[in-house]
Amino acid sequence: MYILMVRLKVKKENIDEFIKESIKDAVGSVDIEPGCRRFDIIQDETDPTLFAFCEVYDDEKAFEAHGTYDHFKIWFETTKPFYDSEIEVSFCKPVYPVDNVLWDSKREEASDHEYFSNSSLHVIHSPQYVKQECLEEFIQSISLDSIGSTNQEPGCLRFDVYQNINDPSELYLYEVYSNSQAFEYHRGTPHIKKWQETVKDMYDESRKGQNGRRGKNIWPPDNWSWNSGQRK
Numbered sequence: 001m002y003i004l005m006v007r008l009k010v011k012k013e014n015i016d017e018f019i020k021e022s023i024k025d026a027v028g029s030v031d032i033e034p035g036c037r038r039f040d041i042i043q044d045e046t047d048p049t050l051f052a053f054c055e056v057y058d059d060e061k062a063f064e065a066h067g068t069y070d071h072f073k074i075w076f077e078t079t080k081p082f083y084d085s086e087i088e089v090s091f092c093k094p095v096y097p098v099d100n101v102l103w104d105s106k107r108e109e110a111s112d113h114e115y116f117s118n119s120s121l122h123v124i125h126s127p128q129y130v131k132q133e134c135l136e137e138f139i140q141s142i143s144l145d146s147i148g149s150t151n152q153e154p155g156c157l158r159f160d161v162y163q164n165i166n167d168p169s170e171l172y173l174y175e176v177y178s179n180s181q182a183f184e185y186h187r188g189t190p191h192i193k194k195w196q197e198t199v200k201d202m203y204d205e206s207r208k209g210q211n212g213r214r215g216k217n218i219w220p221p222d223n224w225s226w227n228s229g230q231r232k
Contacts, residue, residue, distance in 0.1 A: 001037070001103060002060045003162050005125065005172045006053035007088040007213065014082035015048055021078050022051070023219045028071025029055070030106050030220070035062025037103040042123045045180075045215035049084060052125040052213040054174055056103050090127070092162035092172060096143040101160075102229035105220050116223040119216040121157075122183045124175035126212030132169055134202035139163075139171070141198045148191030149175070150228065155182025158228040169204060172212075176226045 010018045019041075026039035035058040044050035057063040066072055094101070110116070130138045139161065146159040158176035177183040186192060217226075 001094055002057045002063050003092040003094065004053065004055040004063065005090045005092055005162060006055065008051045008083065009085045010049050010051060010082050011084050012049055018079055018082045019218055021075050025071050025075035026219050028069060029066060032071070033062070033066060033069060035059070035065060038105040040105065040220065041218040042125050042213050043215050043218050044213045050213055054125060090164045090170060090172065091166060092164050094160060095139055095163045096146055096161040097228060100229060102225055102227065105224050107225050110221070110223045116221040118222065119218060120179060120222045121217045121226060122177040122180045123217055124173060124183070124212070124214050126173045128171045128173060129204040129207035130169050130171055130202050131204050135168060138199055138202045141195055142173070145191050145195035148189065149186060152191065153182065153186055153189065155179065156186055157226045160228060
């Protein structure tokens with residue numbers, strides 16, 4: 001899979017218009033493009049001007065095709081004046097899980113009732129910057145935490161780890177919880193405490209200030225497929 005992890009900052013006066021235009025692009029991508037599996041839009045809980053996208057394509061060719069569709073071209077041109085900083089994009093590959101993953105967000109049987117569009121989920125879109133010599137050990141440790149999270153926590157729907165293709169020391173955690181309380185539960189589990197202790201000295205502190213997003217799902221709706229299906 002070819003995955004885009006995107007971070008954006010929007011001018012306060014353009015938030016509503018940005019959300020409207022981005023949902024149009026996301027809907028078009030998932031509905032029309034055969035190679036687009038997910039196009040998740042996240043809004044930060046502490047700063048509503050901060051957004052993130054998680055876009056999943058079959059391969060790089062499918063992503064390149066994305067740029068040829070009208071819904072993307074309209075979004076790209078319309079939102080140009082909305083940004084308060086440069087868009088940050090990381091081109092990634094999945095490192096965990098890689099087998100038996102449910103990448104598709106769309107559920108054909110999902111109800112389109114407006115009730116399910118109330119952004120009730122809690123999503124973590126977080127880059128982790130790791131020392132080059134610690135990468136293998138870090139990935140092994142976070143993979144074990146992912147297994148613990150998706151298997152032992154009823155509220156953890158997804159816990160993916162992606163690696164920047166161009167900068168392997170940047171690893172993204174993409175976690176989806178049924179609500180913010182489920183995330184707080186996650187933070188107290190034995191497996192995350194063990195992981196935190198294991199990796200505490202593996203980070204590249206010079207890049208510590210480059211933060212991710214933590215907040216609600218703007219799109220797709222709550223009742224689409226957020227669960228990765230990865231259970232062991």
